[in-house]
Amino acid sequence: MNITEPGDPTRTRSWARLGQLAVPMRARELREIFAEEPARGPAWTLDAAGLHVDFSKQRVTREVMDALLELASEQGVLERRDAMFAGAHINATEDRAVLHTALRLPLGASLEVDGIDIAAEVHDVLGRMANFSDRVRQGEWTGATGERILNVINIGIGGSDLGPAMAYEALRYYSDRQMTFKFVSNVDPTDITEALLGLDPAQTLFIVASKTFGTQETLTNAKAARQWIVDALGEGAVGKHFVAVSTNAERVAGFGIDTDNMFGFWDWVGGRYSMESAIGLSTMIAIGPQRFRELLDGFHAVDQHFRYADPAVNVPLRMGLIAVWNRDFLDIPTNAVLPYAQFLSRLPAYLQQLTMESNGKSVRCDGARVDYNTGAIYWGEPGTNGQHSFYQLLHQGTEVVACDFMLFAQALEPVYDMQDMLAANALAQAAVLAFGRTAEEVRADGTPEDLVPHKVMPGNRPSTFILAARLEPHALGALIALYEHSVFVQGAVWGIDSFDQWGVELGKAMANSILPDLQDADRPLDRDSSTDALIRAYQALHAQA
Numbered sequence: 001m002n003i004t005e006p007g008d009p010t011r012t013r014s015w016a017r018l019g020q021l022a023v024p025m026r027a028r029e030l031r032e033i034f035a036e037e038p039a040r041g042p043a044w045t046l047d048a049a050g051l052h053v054d055f056s057k058q059r060v061t062r063e064v065m066d067a068l069l070e071l072a073s074e075q076g077v078l079e080r081r082d083a084m085f086a087g088a089h090i091n092a093t094e095d096r097a098v099l100h101t102a103l104r105l106p107l108g109a110s111l112e113v114d115g116i117d118i119a120a121e122v123h124d125v126l127g128r129m130a131n132f133s134d135r136v137r138q139g140e141w142t143g144a145t146g147e148r149i150l151n152v153i154n155i156g157i158g159g160s161d162l163g164p165a166m167a168y169e170a171l172r173y174y175s176d177r178q179m180t181f182k183f184v185s186n187v188d189p190t191d192i193t194e195a196l197l198g199l200d201p202a203q204t205l206f207i208v209a210s211k212t213f214g215t216q217e218t219l220t221n222a223k224a225a226r227q228w229i230v231d232a233l234g235e236g237a238v239g240k241h242f243v244a245v246s247t248n249a250e251r252v253a254g255f256g257i258d259t260d261n262m263f264g265f266w267d268w269v270g271g272r273y274s275m276e277s278a279i280g281l282s283t284m285i286a287i288g289p290q291r292f293r294e295l296l297d298g299f300h301a302v303d304q305h306f307r308y309a310d311p312a313v314n315v316p317l318r319m320g321l322i323a324v325w326n327r328d329f330l331d332i333p334t335n336a337v338l339p340y341a342q343f344l345s346r347l348p349a350y351l352q353q354l355t356m357e358s359n360g361k362s363v364r365c366d367g368a369r370v371d372y373n374t375g376a377i378y379w380g381e382p383g384t385n386g387q388h389s390f391y392q393l394l395h396q397g398t399e400v401v402a403c404d405f406m407l408f409a410q411a412l413e414p415v416y417d418m419q420d421m422l423a424a425n426a427l428a429q430a431a432v433l434a435f436g437r438t439a440e441e442v443r444a445d446g447t448p449e450d451l452v453p454h455k456v457m458p459g460n461r462p463s464t465f466i467l468a469a470r471l472e473p474h475a476l477g478a479l480i481a482l483y484e485h486s487v488f489v490q491g492a493v494w495g496i497d498s499f500d501q502w503g504v505e506l507g508k509a510m511a512n513s514i515l516p517d518l519q520d521a522d523r524p525l526d527r528d529s530s531t532d533a534l535i536r537a538y539q540a541l542h543a544q545a
Helices: 012-025 030-035 062-073 077-086 100-104 119-138 159-170 189-196 215-233 235-241 249-255 278-289 287-306 315-329 347-360 391-396 417-433 437-443 449-455 472-496 502-521 530-543
Strands: 045-048 051-054 151-155 181-186 205-207 242-245 334-340 379-381 402-408 461-466
Touching: 012 062, 012 315, 030 417, 045 315, 051 315, 062 077, 062 315, 062 391, 062 417, 062 472, 077 287, 077 472, 100 119, 100 287, 100 472, 119 287, 151 159, 151 189, 151 215, 151 278, 159 181, 159 205, 159 278, 159 347, 181 189, 189 215, 205 215, 205 235, 205 278, 215 242, 215 502, 235 242, 242 278, 249 287, 278 287, 278 334, 287 315, 287 437, 287 472, 315 472, 347 472, 347 502, 379 461, 391 417, 402 417, 417 461, 437 449, 437 472, 437 530, 461 472, 502 530
Parallel strands: 151 181, 151 205, 205 242, 334 379, 334 402, 402 461
Antiparallel strands: 045 051, 051 461
16 A cells, blocks of 8 residues: 655644644633533543543634644545554554554454455464463463462563553453562663562563564573573473563574464564563463453454544544644643553553654654654653642643543442542542632632732643543553554654654664673773763772672
């Protein structure tokens, strides 16, 4: 399929129109907008796959939304969406298809790309994963001494760590509580050392997740884990305590892993979009194949909504367009992710990678540098913890931060009325951010005049509120897919490639060139004066150990 790369959005008629609309909107208050639209709450709320998404507290009007939809049309966002689902090579700089949506196709579906039935391959791997997961969960797969596996350690980096770690924490309620799951990614030796502390090697299984089986951080940690197993159980035990998620059979076999225990994935799966692939093996072992299928079904439900829903009610489309509006026209540089669910403690970090690695670009697909803002900075913390930390800045700081609230109506582990208290806090924070508190309202509380300015809340801080019934696998899949497609929409509008990550690659290459300099004090240095001096200072301090 031939696709036209999107050009400079600033040259479109709709971009100019949005710039005009932004001038008065920057001065308008959400209080005023709500006063003009008494039924704005329900009118600006959309539903998709069990997610109830309220956009009413975003600083947008119908006129703005119409212009944003026109921008999407002029930039060919929906055509690019269709090309993605069809398997076109929309990852232009790597000449690859972008088919993470194929990972969650239902059994029996078919998707042929370049003469290959992608769906059949996906379900073949899922079937092998399910068989292996059941064997581990039921105690049929044992370690070298015949003992049941009770500890599973996923070794990866980036998407092969953040996805499984986030999903495990999010779905811990559904996991096998007899088993321990840990995630190692940092090349800092304390990461692997602390993960192994107190574990029995005879009961421990390692999943080494690296597409090429050559990722430096992952292989370094894997070698440390291998030595730990060998020291305790002997060289012959490696094959019973390691499996691989990789496509490099030669390197996997060289490590000592039976390639029958290698689970593959494809070059059309980017790391940050891979948690539903074999990268999710630890998730499947934790929650079981049936729950994992429910997770995939949640992803697929939002995929279908994004692909077929009318643009006027398309939730990911609206979410992505509002993100563009906030970033480029309201000059809001950051977005806080505020899940009111402790199990979602790793979600902000996961969404950091998804959004910032995808859209942290300054060059369009056509090679031209952009002269407009792209990807916002994403960060966050679960509520209510954040309320006693950075919410002060959200409410009264000089920088406006857009916020995404997430709340579930049903507690997984009900205790008294604590879920209602949690909900009250989430709803209150969103309302105060939007509407603030005026000096008159503060005075009406009897506040001394000298304290009045300190208690005024300016409000007019935009937010989206995502509500669902219960944090279960289907809901988690739907939530992640919502953000994936929102990220896609933003990148398509900006005309950038959301699926490469060349900035990551350069850092890796430079680290590999610096490593021998660090390890040889007699090696001559010829870098910049700062790096050379730091290398010598490091060597001096390191030698003291």
